[in-house]
Amino acid sequence: xxxxxxxxxxxxxxxxxxxxxxxxxxxxxxxxxxxxxxxxxxxxxxxxxxxxxxxxxxxxxxxxxxxxxxxxxxxxxxx
Amino acid sequence: xxxxxxxxxxxxxxxxxxxxxxxxxxxxxxxxxxxxxxxxxxxxxxxxxxxxxxxxxxxxxxxxxxxxxxxxxxxxxxx
Numbered sequence: 001x002x003x004x005x006x007x008x009x010x011x012x013x014x015x016x017x018x019x020x021x022x023x024x025x026x027x028x029x030x031x032x033x034x035x036x037x038x039x040x041x042x043x044x045x046x047x048x049x050x051x052x053x054x055x056x057x058x059x060x061x062x063x064x065x066x067x068x069x070x071x072x073x074x075x076x077x078x079x
Numbered sequence: 080x081x082x083x084x085x086x087x088x089x090x091x092x093x094x095x096x097x098x099x100x101x102x103x104x105x106x107x108x109x110x111x112x113x114x115x116x117x118x119x120x121x122x123x124x125x126x127x128x129x130x131x132x133x134x135x136x137x138x139x140x141x142x143x144x145x146x147x148x149x150x151x152x153x154x155x156x157x158x
Contacts, residue, residue, distance in 0.1 A: 004085075006083075006085075006120045007120070008120065008122065018121075021121070021144065021145070025140055025143075025144060028143055028144065030136065030139070030140060032125050032127050032133075032136065033124075033126075033140075034124040034125055034126050035123075035124045036121055036122065036123045036124070037121070037122045038119065038121055039120035039121070039122070040117065040119070040120060041086070041087065041117070041118035041119060041120040042097075042100070042117055043116045043118070044112070044114075045114045045115070046111050046112060046113055047111045047112075047113050048111050057109065057111065060109075061104055061109060064104075064107055065103060065104060065107065066100070
């Protein structure tokens with residue numbers, strides 16, 4: 001069973017890495033760029049057969065390690 | 080117009096960062112974990128109104144800066 005997880009900074013948290021990417025793209029001539037924010041992406045494969053249990057486990061992983069819930073949000077999708 | 084971009088390492092490229100996350104999760108007791116791979120995630124907002132032109136631009140950004148096509152794949156989605 002495979003899941004994708006995206007971890008993004010919360011709306012009101014500064015994203016210096018994204019800002020650098022944005023400035024670089026603009027200096028490369030991408031003038032229509034409004035904003036860009038960077039996050040993390042994980043592809044997780046589990047041996048579980050029960051979709052609900054598996055999703056619960058992925059959720060646990062996010063809370064324990066993958067995301068810092070103070071400044072980050074996460075989204076889990078089955079793929 | 081908003082797009083999400085995920086950049087992942089190609090199948091046969093080693094992912095040491097993902098491996099460390101995997102080992103850490105296993106040592107936290109996640110025994111059903113088969114594999115985990117880490118990638119990058121971008122949320123890009125453009126001022127363009129033409130969806131096709133905008134998608135083309137995001138594609139250009141990926142090729143020029145966001146992804147290293149030798150070792151990475153990327154996927155663009157409209158959100």
